[in-house]
Amino acid sequence: MTFIQKGTKEYRRASFSLFLGGFLTFAILYTTQPLMPIFAEEFHVSAAAASLSLSVSTGVLAIVMLVAAAVSDMIGKKQIMVISMFFTAVLSLVTALSPNFVTLVIVRFLLGFFIAGVPSIAMAYVAEEFNPNGIGKVMGLYISGTTIGGMAGRIITSVLTDLFNWRIALTAIGMLALVLSIVFWLTLPAPRNSVKKPLDWSSAWRAYKVHIVNKSLMSLVILSFLLMGSFVTLYNYIGFLLAEPPYELSQTLIGFIFIVYICGTFSSIYMGNKADQYGYSFILKISIGIMVSGAFFTLVPSLIGKIVGIAIFTFGFFASHSIASAWVGDCAGNYKVQASSLYLLFYYLGSSIVGSFGGYFWSHFHWIGVISLISGLLIFGYILVLLAQKSGVAIGSKN
Secondary structure, three states: OOOEOOOOHHHHHHHHHHHHHHHHHHHHHOOOOOOHHHHHHHOOOOHHHHOHHHHHHHHHHHHHHHHHHHHHHHHOHHHHHHHHHHHHHHHHHHHOOOOOHHHHHHHHHHHHHHHOHHHHHHHHHHHHHEOHHHHHHHHHHHHHHHHHHHHHHHHHHHHHHHHOOHHHHHHHHHHHHHHHHHHHHHHOOOOOOOOOOOOOHHHHHHHHHHHHOOHHHHHHHHHHHHHHHHHHHHHHHHHHHHHOOOOOOOHHHHHHHHHHHHHHHHHHHHHHHHHHHHOHHHHHHHHHHHHHHHHHHOOOOOHHHHHHHHHHHHHHHHHHHHHHHHHHHHHOOOOHHHHHHHHHHHHHHHHHHHHHHHHHHHHHHHHHHHHHHHHHHHHHHHHHHHHHHHHOOOOOOOO
């Protein structure tokens, strides 16, 4: 196999393209998250219902990723990612035209369908095309793109909503996405280590069966559900909390809370490098512990205390996701695409299911209920890391 080697021009182009892919995907996917309090007020729906503007997208995305992975073997990874990015940009523009909440949810459903092309394939592209010795760092770069994209999408949406309205905000994000889609198409190198082959569902199912009996891999797959569910739940309902007395923050100020995503940009690369040095399990356990600490810190009454807590939590989440993603690639053997899809299926189902279920805890127990839910999920996640470590099949990890 001919791998993309670190330090080459092709390495820089591929890394930049993957960064853009992560940026665009998450900028659009999470634009509605800071708008949930506005949707609840404008469309007269509950907080849990407003969360459907995000949950329906991530739920559909989770399921479609399984199909996208199989189709990519037939059409090609780059082609699927490019098509995905263009349609995602167009649907972002259509979302801005929604006359009511039902229409908005339907459009976001379709967006979840098309957006699946990038996250379902990017991890496998990295695992197949880059030199295995540096996968942790490359995966960190891709995830840092998702971090900055998620942050930029939320902040730009919030600021433009305060200046104009949420419809203009989503239109601006959609136009930016169209431009980035063209850049991605022109810069991403075509895959060299994957061969196009006919769509074969029986082979795909055999690959999934191999993964399902892999205890180490399935522990990480379930962990992805818990990590993402915890992360989205915190960010879904922090806006409702900060819009209430005694904080009563504006939409712009609530949006700027997401600037703590910078912590995730740093942690995904920094902790990814540490995992390459000291082993996946050791650094992953530390990262989950950081998430729990940050979650408890948000219980501090002061606004500054909450922001610090969110920053700590975000640092831990992106570190955990980066490491778990790389570990899955090592566990996958010859079926990397299916392993990536399985991991991300649970990852986004966690976003969809736990993200909406968290609305019950917010409505009935307020913020302490939300943090109790998150803490319980992460404690279970820590146990799963111990199980993955005990199974001892993670190639190259220093457990």
